[in-house]
Amino acid sequence: MTANRKGGRKPKIDKATHRYVFRLTDTENARFLSLLDQSGLDNKAKFIVSLLFERKINSVIIDKGAMDYCTKLTQFFAQFRAIGVNYNQVVKILHTNFGDKKTVFYLGKLEGLTIELAKICREVLILSKNREAEHLIKKQHL
Known part of the structure; x- marks a missing residue:
C-alpha cells in the first residue's frame, strides 16, 4: 500500500478485467434463472464462472x-x-x-x-x- 492512500477498499490482487457477452433466448433465460435460483448464489457472474470452470454448486430445493x-x-x-x-x-x-x-x-x-x-x-x-x-x-x- 502506498502512503498516499487515505482509505477505502483494498485493491484486489487479481482484478477481473476481461468481459464476455452472450445472448439467450427467452426459454434459455428462464432455465438460466431457474438454475441460478437453485444454486443459491446471488451474483450471476459468479454463477456463470462457477459453471464454466466446473466448480461445485450446491442446489438447495426447498419444498x-x-x-x-x-x-x-x-x-x-x-x-x-x-x-x-x-x-x-x-x-x-x-x-x-x-x-x-x-x-x-x-x-x-x-x-x-x-x-x-x-x-x-x-x-x-x-x-x-x-x-x-x-x-x-x-x-x-x-
Whole structure:
C-alpha cells in the first residue's frame, strides 16, 4: 500500500478485467434463472464462472409444502403432549375431589375422548408415512 492512500477498499490482487457477452433466448433465460435460483448464489457472474470452470454448486430445493406440513405436525404433537399433561392432572383432580361413582363416570367419558384422540393420532401417522413415501418418490425422479 502506498502512503498516499487515505482509505477505502483494498485493491484486489487479481482484478477481473476481461468481459464476455452472450445472448439467450427467452426459454434459455428462464432455465438460466431457474438454475441460478437453485444454486443459491446471488451474483450471476459468479454463477456463470462457477459453471464454466466446473466448480461445485450446491442446489438447495426447498419444498414449501413439506416445510408447512412439518411445522403443523410439530405444533400438533406439542398440543398432543400438552393434552397428556392435562390428562394426568384431570385424573388426579377427579380422584381427590369426587366420589367413586362420579370419578368412574367422568373417567369413562375421558376414556372415550382418549380413544378418539388415539384414532386421530393414527390417521396423522398414516398421512405422514404417505407424505414421506411421496417425497421419496419425487426425490428419486429428480
